[in-house]
Amino acid sequence: MPKHTPLYDAHLAANARMVDFGGWEMPINYGSQIEEHHQVRNAAGMFDVSHMTVVDIRGAQARQFLSFLLANDVAKLRNPGQAFYSCMLNEQGGIIDDLITYFLDETFFRVVVNAATHDKDMAWINSQAKAFDVEVVERPELAMIAVQGPAAREKVLSLLPPDVAARAGEMKPFNAGQFGELFIARTGYTGEDGFEISMQADVAVSLWNQLLEAGVAPCGLGARDTLRLEAGMNLYGQDMDESVTPFESGLAWTVALKDERSFNGRQALLAQRENGVDKKLVGLVLQGRGVLRPGQRVVTEAGEGVTTSGSFSPTLQRAIAFARLPKEAVGSCQVDIRGKLLDCSIVRPPFARNGMVCEGII
């Protein structure tokens, strides 16, 4: 039996095409995934992300626990409401999952992990939590709507009571807060400004309908994938997994190794840095016609690699990909598409953000 979010009926009412995603029946698109993509880059779109796993970490040692659990340093979160992106590593430095952590108060942090990795994530978090004075509480009753795009915040704020809108409107990127029945975070997975809002199921249905009336386009997982790819954001299970470290996944910036902090994977990462990292995750732009896909062979002067994600980019109007390549590979390469070697340039993601193609990409 596939799982349904509280917005399932709303998706059917909006003529969504539903697909299985990690055991959840979710909308892939509501007609045209390219139009949905442009809606988010140019105006405002909304995604049902209620399948994602919300986990509250409460207790006297909440900060110490996350300091040990995460590759990024939770000490960076100083003021209540601040959030950051991090990987959760095993002892070999392999990536168990990537997640967002919200600091709410010294005894209360919230993390949001991927839906497809729910079971192994919860098993890992619970096993690691045993050594700390913390309580790990899943919040499956919470639904989540991501409203993204240049007009997204304004659309959401227009639906809130004036005092709440004033406070939520002042939040900086990567900050969050509880506003009555809404947990509002200025985060997302599209490369656009916007909010991710968690709330009880009935509130979510009502908010979804109000946003629809306000002209926010419902968008499916299809557009979510091309938006995050253009924005240079990795997808767990595709661009990274337990066989690679953050250094091999374009995520060195999320690893805090500076001080003596002990955390899962630290020794492995130090050793890898000492011995040298031979692979890197880069962006590719196909020069001619065609579409890049995950799993295609990449030929470079420094050796071979493989694409991990790839699609047609609606913003660039050409194919783009992430690829794991030998670290010396620069400039250009060729990708094997059905036996033909096609020229690509090697670039540094993101490809597009805030409605525009990024500098140096084309």
Added chain:
Amino acid sequence: MSNIPTHLYYTDSHEWVSAEDDGTARIGISDHAQEALGDLVFVELPVVGDEISQGDPCAVVESVKAASDIYAPVSGKVIAINEELEADPAIINSDPYEDGWLFEIELIDTEELEGLKDAEAYELSLEE
């Protein structure tokens, strides 16, 4: 509900064939196929003059989501391709049976058409 014109032949792999009286045939993909694929962004068509055999992969259509092979519904020699699709593959989404045709062939064996599905049989196969 999928649009299935009654004057065409269909395959299990969702191509359609429009047979002409002069022994040529035009080939495309069904409304059901374009809908399942989603927004089309690339097509790779055979070259005029190619000989293709029934069942062979002879073209590729790619949507944002996935690449899909097109199998020759009948055997023959390619006499024309739809060049409009190179600049705008989305024509297949908006008009799969008319402006969104893929290529035309000169049939080798018109009896091959008899083995294809008519609209009624194709519709039934979609319901299964």
